[in-house]
Amino acid sequence: MNKIEVVSNNLILNDAGDIISTYVNNDILTIDCKSDIKLIFINNIYKDVVINVLDNVALNILEIKKEDSLDSNYKYILNENSKVIINKFYYSGEYSENVNIDLNGYNSDATFNLSVASFGNQKYNINIYHNNKKTISNVFNHGITFGDSVIDFIINGTVKKGMNDSILNQDNKIMIMGNGKSSIEPNLFIEDDVIEARHGASIGKFSEEELFYLETRGISREIGYELLIKGFLLNHLIIEDDVLEELEGIVCSLRR
Helix, strand or coil: CEEEEEEECCEEEECCHHHEEEEEECCEEEEEECCCEEEEEECCCCCEEEEEECCCCEEEEEEEEECCCCCEEEEEEECCCCEEEEEEEEEECCEEEEEEEEECCCCCEEEEEEEEEECCEEEEEEEEEECCCCCEEEEEEEEEECCCCEEEEEEEEEECCCCCCEEEEEEEEEEECCCCCCEEEEEEEECCCCEEEEEEEEEECCCHHHHHHHHHCCCCHHHHHHHHHHHHHHCCCCCCHHHHHHHHHHHHCCCC
16 A cells, blocks of 8 residues: 655655545645545645545545544545545553545535454544535444443534435444443434435444353453454454455554
Protein backbone atom coordinates (compact mmCIF):
# COMPACT_ATOMS: atom_id res chain seq x y z
CA MET A 1 0.00 0.00 0.00
CA ASN A 2 1.03 3.61 -0.55
CA LYS A 3 1.97 5.57 2.54
CA ILE A 4 1.75 9.07 3.95
CA GLU A 5 3.91 9.60 7.03
CA VAL A 6 4.04 12.79 9.10
CA VAL A 7 7.65 13.10 10.26
CA SER A 8 7.31 16.54 11.87
CA ASN A 9 5.50 19.83 11.33
CA ASN A 10 5.57 20.66 7.61
CA LEU A 11 7.58 17.51 6.82
CA ILE A 12 5.32 14.90 5.26
CA LEU A 13 6.60 11.88 3.36
CA ASN A 14 4.32 10.90 0.49
CA ASP A 15 5.19 7.94 -1.72
CA ALA A 16 1.93 8.04 -3.70
CA GLY A 17 3.24 10.43 -6.33
CA ASP A 18 0.75 12.61 -8.18
CA ILE A 19 -2.24 10.57 -7.00
CA ILE A 20 -2.16 12.30 -3.61
CA SER A 21 -1.24 15.86 -2.75
CA THR A 22 -0.62 17.10 0.79
CA TYR A 23 -0.25 20.62 2.12
CA VAL A 24 -0.47 22.48 5.43
CA ASN A 25 -2.19 25.82 5.94
CA ASN A 26 -2.91 27.38 9.34
CA ASP A 27 -1.85 24.10 10.99
CA ILE A 28 -4.49 22.17 9.03
CA LEU A 29 -3.21 19.17 7.09
CA THR A 30 -5.10 18.71 3.82
CA ILE A 31 -4.92 15.57 1.69
CA ASP A 32 -6.38 15.61 -1.82
CA CYS A 33 -7.08 12.25 -3.47
CA LYS A 34 -7.10 12.56 -7.26
CA SER A 35 -7.25 8.93 -8.37
CA ASP A 36 -8.14 5.50 -6.98
CA ILE A 37 -5.71 4.47 -4.24
CA LYS A 38 -5.13 2.33 -1.16
CA LEU A 39 -3.30 4.34 1.48
CA ILE A 40 -1.75 4.01 4.95
CA PHE A 41 -1.63 7.19 7.04
CA ILE A 42 0.70 7.03 10.05
CA ASN A 43 2.22 9.24 12.74
CA ASN A 44 -0.24 12.10 12.30
CA ILE A 45 0.66 14.95 14.65
CA TYR A 46 -1.81 17.48 13.29
CA LYS A 47 -4.91 18.25 15.32
CA ASP A 48 -6.94 19.13 12.21
CA VAL A 49 -7.00 16.99 9.07
CA VAL A 50 -9.09 17.46 5.91
CA ILE A 51 -9.30 14.69 3.30
CA ASN A 52 -10.85 15.54 -0.07
CA VAL A 53 -11.98 12.69 -2.33
CA LEU A 54 -12.47 14.09 -5.82
CA ASP A 55 -15.10 13.11 -8.39
CA ASN A 56 -15.16 9.43 -9.40
CA VAL A 57 -12.31 8.52 -7.00
CA ALA A 58 -12.22 5.48 -4.71
CA LEU A 59 -10.04 5.76 -1.60
CA ASN A 60 -9.25 3.02 0.93
CA ILE A 61 -7.32 4.54 3.83
CA LEU A 62 -5.95 2.95 7.01
CA GLU A 63 -4.78 5.06 9.94
CA ILE A 64 -2.92 3.55 12.87
CA LYS A 65 -2.51 5.38 16.19
CA LYS A 66 -0.77 4.07 19.29
CA GLU A 67 -0.08 5.26 22.82
CA ASP A 68 -1.37 8.69 23.85
CA SER A 69 -2.09 10.92 20.84
CA LEU A 70 -3.10 14.52 20.30
CA ASP A 71 -6.87 14.96 20.27
CA SER A 72 -7.92 15.31 16.63
CA ASN A 73 -10.55 16.66 14.24
CA TYR A 74 -11.04 14.92 10.90
CA LYS A 75 -13.11 16.11 7.96
CA TYR A 76 -13.75 13.88 4.94
CA ILE A 77 -15.30 15.55 1.89
CA LEU A 78 -16.74 13.30 -0.81
CA ASN A 79 -17.64 14.55 -4.26
CA GLU A 80 -19.75 13.10 -7.08
CA ASN A 81 -19.53 9.31 -7.46
CA SER A 82 -16.65 9.18 -4.98
CA LYS A 83 -16.20 6.35 -2.52
CA VAL A 84 -14.11 6.11 0.62
CA ILE A 85 -13.39 3.24 3.01
CA ILE A 86 -11.97 4.68 6.22
CA ASN A 87 -10.21 2.13 8.44
CA LYS A 88 -8.93 3.29 11.83
CA PHE A 89 -7.03 1.07 14.25
CA TYR A 90 -6.22 2.76 17.56
CA TYR A 91 -4.68 1.38 20.74
CA SER A 92 -4.00 4.12 23.24
CA GLY A 93 -4.88 5.80 26.52
CA GLU A 94 -6.47 9.24 26.83
CA TYR A 95 -7.86 10.43 23.50
CA SER A 96 -10.79 12.13 21.81
CA GLU A 97 -11.65 12.53 18.14
CA ASN A 98 -14.26 14.45 16.18
CA VAL A 99 -15.08 13.14 12.71
CA ASN A 100 -17.20 14.88 10.08
CA ILE A 101 -18.03 13.05 6.85
CA ASP A 102 -19.63 15.29 4.22
CA LEU A 103 -21.34 13.34 1.44
CA ASN A 104 -21.54 16.33 -0.86
CA GLY A 105 -21.59 14.60 -4.22
CA TYR A 106 -24.41 12.71 -5.87
CA ASN A 107 -23.98 8.93 -5.38
CA SER A 108 -21.10 9.36 -2.92
CA ASP A 109 -20.44 6.47 -0.55
CA ALA A 110 -18.56 6.32 2.78
CA THR A 111 -17.71 3.32 4.96
CA PHE A 112 -16.21 4.12 8.37
CA ASN A 113 -14.56 1.22 10.22
CA LEU A 114 -13.17 2.12 13.64
CA SER A 115 -11.39 -0.36 15.93
CA VAL A 116 -10.29 0.85 19.36
CA ALA A 117 -8.42 -0.82 22.20
CA SER A 118 -8.68 1.62 25.09
CA PHE A 119 -6.43 1.92 28.14
CA GLY A 120 -7.83 5.28 29.24
CA ASN A 121 -10.83 7.55 28.70
CA GLN A 122 -11.70 7.92 25.02
CA LYS A 123 -14.49 9.75 23.21
CA TYR A 124 -15.45 9.63 19.53
CA ASN A 125 -17.97 12.05 18.05
CA ILE A 126 -18.81 10.95 14.49
CA ASN A 127 -21.07 13.02 12.25
CA ILE A 128 -22.24 11.95 8.79
CA TYR A 129 -24.01 14.48 6.60
CA HIS A 130 -25.96 13.27 3.57
CA ASN A 131 -25.85 16.48 1.54
CA ASN A 132 -26.91 15.02 -1.79
CA LYS A 133 -29.20 12.38 -3.25
CA LYS A 134 -28.43 8.68 -3.43
CA THR A 135 -25.67 8.85 -0.83
CA ILE A 136 -24.60 5.92 1.35
CA SER A 137 -22.97 5.75 4.78
CA ASN A 138 -21.98 2.64 6.73
CA VAL A 139 -20.48 3.13 10.18
CA PHE A 140 -18.99 0.22 12.13
CA ASN A 141 -17.41 1.06 15.50
CA HIS A 142 -15.83 -1.70 17.60
CA GLY A 143 -14.16 -0.90 20.92
CA ILE A 144 -12.61 -2.92 23.74
CA THR A 145 -11.86 -1.45 27.17
CA PHE A 146 -9.22 -2.76 29.57
CA GLY A 147 -9.08 -2.11 33.31
CA ASP A 148 -10.99 1.02 34.28
CA SER A 149 -10.85 2.54 30.80
CA VAL A 150 -13.90 4.02 29.06
CA ILE A 151 -15.05 4.48 25.47
CA ASP A 152 -17.88 6.85 24.52
CA PHE A 153 -19.28 6.66 20.99
CA ILE A 154 -21.59 9.42 19.72
CA ILE A 155 -22.76 8.82 16.13
CA ASN A 156 -24.99 11.28 14.28
CA GLY A 157 -26.40 10.57 10.82
CA THR A 158 -28.19 13.49 9.16
CA VAL A 159 -30.32 13.53 6.01
CA LYS A 160 -31.88 16.82 4.94
CA LYS A 161 -35.21 17.00 3.15
CA GLY A 162 -34.91 16.24 -0.56
CA MET A 163 -31.83 14.01 -0.23
CA ASN A 164 -33.90 10.96 -1.21
CA ASP A 165 -32.70 7.44 -1.99
CA SER A 166 -29.98 7.70 0.65
CA ILE A 167 -28.93 4.80 2.90
CA LEU A 168 -27.62 5.02 6.48
CA ASN A 169 -26.31 2.12 8.55
CA GLN A 170 -24.78 2.27 12.04
CA ASP A 171 -23.48 -0.69 14.03
CA ASN A 172 -21.65 0.05 17.29
CA LYS A 173 -20.27 -2.46 19.77
CA ILE A 174 -18.13 -2.19 22.90
CA MET A 175 -16.67 -5.15 24.77
CA ILE A 176 -15.77 -4.63 28.43
CA MET A 177 -12.65 -6.39 29.70
CA GLY A 178 -12.54 -4.52 33.01
CA ASN A 179 -14.75 -2.30 35.17
CA GLY A 180 -15.11 0.89 33.13
CA LYS A 181 -18.56 2.20 32.19
CA SER A 182 -18.73 3.00 28.49
CA SER A 183 -21.58 4.47 26.44
CA ILE A 184 -22.98 4.51 22.91
CA GLU A 185 -25.31 7.23 21.62
CA PRO A 186 -26.55 6.46 18.08
CA ASN A 187 -28.65 9.19 16.50
CA LEU A 188 -30.47 9.48 13.17
CA PHE A 189 -31.78 12.91 12.12
CA ILE A 190 -33.89 12.34 9.02
CA GLU A 191 -36.07 14.88 7.23
CA ASP A 192 -36.79 12.86 4.06
CA ASP A 193 -39.17 9.94 3.64
CA VAL A 194 -37.50 8.07 0.79
CA ILE A 195 -34.46 6.69 2.60
CA GLU A 196 -33.24 3.51 4.30
CA ALA A 197 -31.88 3.81 7.82
CA ARG A 198 -30.93 1.53 10.69
CA HIS A 199 -28.76 1.65 13.76
CA GLY A 200 -27.63 -0.78 16.40
CA ALA A 201 -25.68 -0.53 19.64
CA SER A 202 -24.50 -3.06 22.21
CA ILE A 203 -22.19 -3.08 25.23
CA GLY A 204 -21.20 -6.30 26.94
CA LYS A 205 -18.60 -8.97 27.55
CA PHE A 206 -17.33 -11.87 25.48
CA SER A 207 -19.58 -14.88 25.73
CA GLU A 208 -18.68 -17.57 28.26
CA GLU A 209 -20.23 -20.07 25.86
CA GLU A 210 -17.76 -19.06 23.14
CA LEU A 211 -14.83 -19.36 25.53
CA PHE A 212 -16.04 -22.74 26.78
CA TYR A 213 -16.41 -23.99 23.21
CA LEU A 214 -12.82 -23.00 22.43
CA GLU A 215 -11.63 -24.73 25.62
CA THR A 216 -13.37 -27.95 24.51
CA ARG A 217 -11.23 -27.75 21.37
CA GLY A 218 -8.03 -27.64 23.40
CA ILE A 219 -7.58 -23.87 23.30
CA SER A 220 -6.65 -22.25 26.61
CA ARG A 221 -8.80 -19.49 28.04
CA GLU A 222 -6.00 -16.96 27.52
CA ILE A 223 -5.59 -17.86 23.84
CA GLY A 224 -9.37 -17.97 23.51
CA TYR A 225 -9.65 -14.36 24.65
CA GLU A 226 -6.86 -13.45 22.23
CA LEU A 227 -8.73 -15.02 19.32
CA LEU A 228 -12.01 -13.32 20.23
CA ILE A 229 -10.34 -9.93 20.61
CA LYS A 230 -8.54 -10.36 17.30
CA GLY A 231 -11.74 -11.23 15.47
CA PHE A 232 -13.72 -8.44 17.11
CA LEU A 233 -11.19 -5.70 16.33
CA LEU A 234 -10.00 -6.79 12.90
CA ASN A 235 -12.69 -8.69 11.02
CA HIS A 236 -14.55 -5.61 9.80
CA LEU A 237 -11.45 -3.74 8.58
CA ILE A 238 -10.99 -3.78 4.80
CA ILE A 239 -7.22 -3.96 4.44
CA GLU A 240 -4.45 -5.88 2.71
CA ASP A 241 -3.34 -9.26 4.12
CA ASP A 242 0.20 -8.11 4.99
CA VAL A 243 -1.16 -5.15 6.94
CA LEU A 244 -3.68 -7.42 8.66
CA GLU A 245 -0.85 -9.65 9.85
CA GLU A 246 0.91 -6.64 11.35
CA LEU A 247 -2.25 -5.61 13.23
CA GLU A 248 -2.77 -9.18 14.43
CA GLY A 249 0.66 -9.01 16.06
CA ILE A 250 -0.33 -5.82 17.85
CA VAL A 251 -3.62 -7.31 19.05
CA CYS A 252 -1.81 -10.36 20.45
CA SER A 253 0.32 -8.07 22.63
CA LEU A 254 -2.55 -6.01 24.09
CA ARG A 255 -3.20 -8.15 27.16
CA ARG A 256 0.43 -9.03 27.91
